[in-house]
Amino acid sequence: MGLMSRSAAGIYAARLQRGMATRWREWGELAIQGLLLFAAMVSVFTTLGIVAVLVIEAVPFFQQVSLIEFLTDPQWTPLFAQKHFGILPLVAGTFLTSAVALALAMPVGLLSAIYLSEYAPARVRAILKPALEVLAGIPTVVYGYFALLFVTPLLKRVIPDLETFNALSAGLTMGIMIIPLISSLSEDALYAVPGSLREAAYALGATRLEVALRVVIPAALSGIVASFILAASRAIGETMIVAIAAGQRPILTLDPRRAIETMTAYIVQVSLGDTPHGTLEFRTIFAVGLVLFLLTLVFNLIALRIIERYREVYR
């Protein structure tokens, strides 16, 4: 009896000891964990690296050009003999194209989101939603030529004094590109509004339009605003379309008919040009890049904050 139980205990103890197979499994799990961590860290370190390069290269620039001049001088002419380093014209250019883009994309994107979420039959929605998202997959260079070769000539018929390169055409095309971003994110926010709220409104005698305008949109508002802000950040950072269709003339204007230059287009111009590396002229792109980075970062952070708050609404 005593012998029996001791050997039985031995067997159980042996089971508790880790065998070779278990050890291998543990190693395997550790390795996979490490791999996943590494993958996650790649993007973090890349981002940090980019910020570091921007800052390191921008520091010598700001040793030669004062921050005051950079932020207040109304001229941007680093590539000319008479050099001015005021970023305002580039900021105005970016603002102008983005404003045109958002003025188109926000209403159209939101309206299509409302249609998809509140009006479209399930079958139409199943076709239209992915179709809209395909728009987002078109390479931006295609949009750029679309703007220059199709939208601009079309607009010229209506607006005769439109310049060949102009903020309007680039902005509108960029707006078309951004519509799916807004409609898709806004639609997610509208669709997430519980059906019980719609039922409550219908039961009070609301029409479909009243349900959409007075219940669903207010309930999804933060998600919608977040989609607008992400779209703004996308517009500010968009490069190809404005580089191709908006021009390379950094003038301080808010007239969308004129050729302008955005921050992104300027960076392309210098990067692809023959400006020697290491010179002050070349370093301008890091200063501009830093401004661009900070702007989009701020917009994305705001959007994140809003989305977070919106997640809490129905808990």
Next chain:
Amino acid sequence: MEEIVLETQNLTVYYNGRPAIEGISLRIPRRRITAIIGPSGCGKSTLLRCFNRMNDLIPSARVTGRVLFEGVDLYGPDVDVVEVRRRIGMVFQKPNPFPKSIYENVAFGPRIQGIRDRRRLDEIVERCLRAAALWDEVKDKLHQNALTLSGGQQQRLCIARALATEPEVLLMDEPASALDPIATMKIEDLMRELAREYTIVIVTHNMQQAARVSDYTAFMLAGEDRVGRLIEFGPTQQIFTRPRDRRTEDYITGRFG
């Protein structure tokens, strides 16, 4: 003899072509509480949603037969659904206040009817919150978000919101099933109070609740074919003490369901 407000005649509802309830003929008396009881899935909600045409919102649902409201067929050709829903209010199983202020929840119905005058809205909000026995608890925080209220308070707010369109009938689909016993008791007291002015139809699978609050009881049951039918209708006391149908007796004595 009771005055009849709502009446169904040979009402059948199909989902995707399959009947969920069939051949329901039922008469709802004015200013009384009528309970619809029966096991889960027998079609109580489906029946209730015919009274304010909420089934219209389900694309796969089809309704045949007649639903008369004060003699008018609600499914007739010239009927305005918006007006139907205004005059026949509904309270749902789970409290579903809008994520707006308490005030705006109650003012929602009047506002979509075009009432803008602030004093009139104030008056309606106060009257309905009082009628729903919620005024004293919320009068100092009318502009606070309704989602900060407790579940029972939210449900009474939903009742106040329904009252604000000045309905004649209140439909309630298991209005207390998501609430604790004390909140449930408050809702039941409130229903008795409201029945002086309103006709109430309440769906419940809680038999004690039906016995406690209702004047009339309709017992529904789905047979082997999973199609819900009306088994028995009568004064609550009779249904619970002298049911005529064997199945009713089995159900109320807890032998199935």
